[in-house]
Amino acid sequence: MKAFVHEFGETKIKDMADPFADHGQVTVSIRxxxxxxxxxSIPKRRGDEAAALILGSDGAGIIxxxxxxxxxFSIGDEVIINPSLQWYENSDAPPKGFDILGMPDNGTFTEKIVLPAEQVEAKPEHLTWEEAGVLALPALTGYRxxxxxxxxxxxxxxxxxGAGSGVATYLIQFAKNVGAKVIVTSRSADKRQRxxxxxxxxxxxxxxxxxxxxxNETIDLVIxxxxxxxxxRSLEVLKKGGRIVAFGATTEDTIDLNLRKFFYGQYQLFGSTMGSRQELRAMLKHIERFKTHPVVDSTFSLDKANxxxxYLEQGKQFGNVALVVSE
Known part of the structure; x- marks a missing residue:
């Protein structure tokens, strides 16, 4: 099978051995x-000496x-892949053993993948294959x-x-689904319009x-x-006693915080990462109830993965970027 791998400092298409579904596992043909x-970030972290690893955390396909x-599950079922490994029930923080698909395990940028059956969920019927393939990681991150x-x-x-990321597009839609008011920022006039x-x-x-x-706005929550x-700057516009949730850092990940100002304002700060299978299933019910569609900015074939x-690294996208692996 063909796969997009990082190997010895290079990202490339490589022929890999077909995987085999053992006890409790399923083989998914990735669409x-x-x-x-x-x-x-993974290729930068692995260095130049690491052997072949199939990249990718998100995917959808057919058993x-x-x-x-x-x-x-049965042969022919249409499924999405849950990239949140060994985190089943909702908890304040991920349990010991939690990991994300795509490192150290082989990921989804491949024609086939074998996973424990507990790591797949039924594909929402109202989603296209492109929408289903970009769903799980950013939507679960946003939902939690x-x-x-x-x-x-x-x-x-x-x-x-920041309005253009895949997660942000889910945040906007999820918040509007439940009747919240949404304020976003972007340097791009096009992204603001979208x-x-x-x-x-x-x-x-x-x-x-x-x-x-x-x-004249009262902001209850900042993501x-x-x-x-x-x-x-976000903290400046948050109401006293308001909540701020941080799940990433696309710029520098260290900040200067005026602690006295923070505790006098009675602000609440939470960290968040991905989510549990329980939350993933709740998110799937949410998008099915509201018929929410992921925003797919662009698609590339597997051989155009580089x-x-x-494109993603340049930050030009509004929403999600998909790889079409098979028609």
């Missing part, structure tokens, strides 16, 4: 896969074979940050610095004066994934 920022003991950690509810006002079309109530230029622009460039990685 589409989704790129995430971790796919860009091709099942191992002994598998009763919940928004609801489990952030406690968003109807009537709340949500602030999202966020508005997706449902954002207020869109701001990232370079504008947020405090002045939002002086932060940018880091140093926006964290303290181009897709470069």
């Amino acid at each position: 589409t896969a989704g790129l995430n920022r971790r796919d860009i 091709e074979s099942v191992g002994e003991g598998v009763t919940d 940050a928004l609801f489990t950690k952030g406690g968003l509810k109807e009537g709340d006002t949500l602030f999202i610095p 966020a508005k079309e997706l449902g954002a109530d207020i869109v701001l230029d990232t370079n504008s004066d947020w405090t002045a622009e939002l002086e 932060e994934s940018v880091g140093r460039a926006t964290f303290n 181009e897709a990685m470069n």
Whole structure:
């Protein structure tokens, strides 16, 4: 089978041995896969001496074979892959043993993958293959940050610095689904317009004066994934006693925090990473109930995976980037 791997400092297409579904496992013939920022960072972290690893955390496809003991799935079932490994029930933090598919285990940028049957879920019927392939990791990340950690509810006002990421597009839609007000920022006029079309109530230029622009708004929750460039600016517009959830840092991941100002403001700060299978299933019910569609910015064929990685690294996308593995 063909796969997109990182091997000895290079990312490339390579022929790999077909995997075999053992007891409790299923083989999934991948139709589409989704790129995430971790796919860009992994080759940088592995160095030049590491042997071949198939990249990719997100994917969707069709069950091709099942191992002994598998009763919940059959050959021909359409499924999405849960990239959150060994985290089953919701908890305050991931349990010991938690990992994300795509390192150290082989990932989804391949024609076939073998996984424990507990790592696949039925594909929502209203989604296209491209939509299903980019769903799990960013949507689960957004769902946990928004609801489990952030406690968003109807009537709340949500602030999202940076409107173009895959996670941000889910945050906007999930928040609007439950009746929240959504404010986003972007340096790009095009991304601001697209966020508005997706449902954002207020869109701001990232370079504008947020405090002045939002002086008449009461922001209950901030979802932060940018880091140093926006964290303290986000804190400035958050209401006293408000909640801020951080799940990433696309700029520098260290910040200067005025601790006295923070505790006098009674702010609440939460960290969040991915999510449990329980939350994934809740997220799937949510998108099925509201018929939510992932935003697919662009698609690339598997043999153009390096181009897709470069495109994502440049940050030009609005939403998710998909790899079409098979038609």
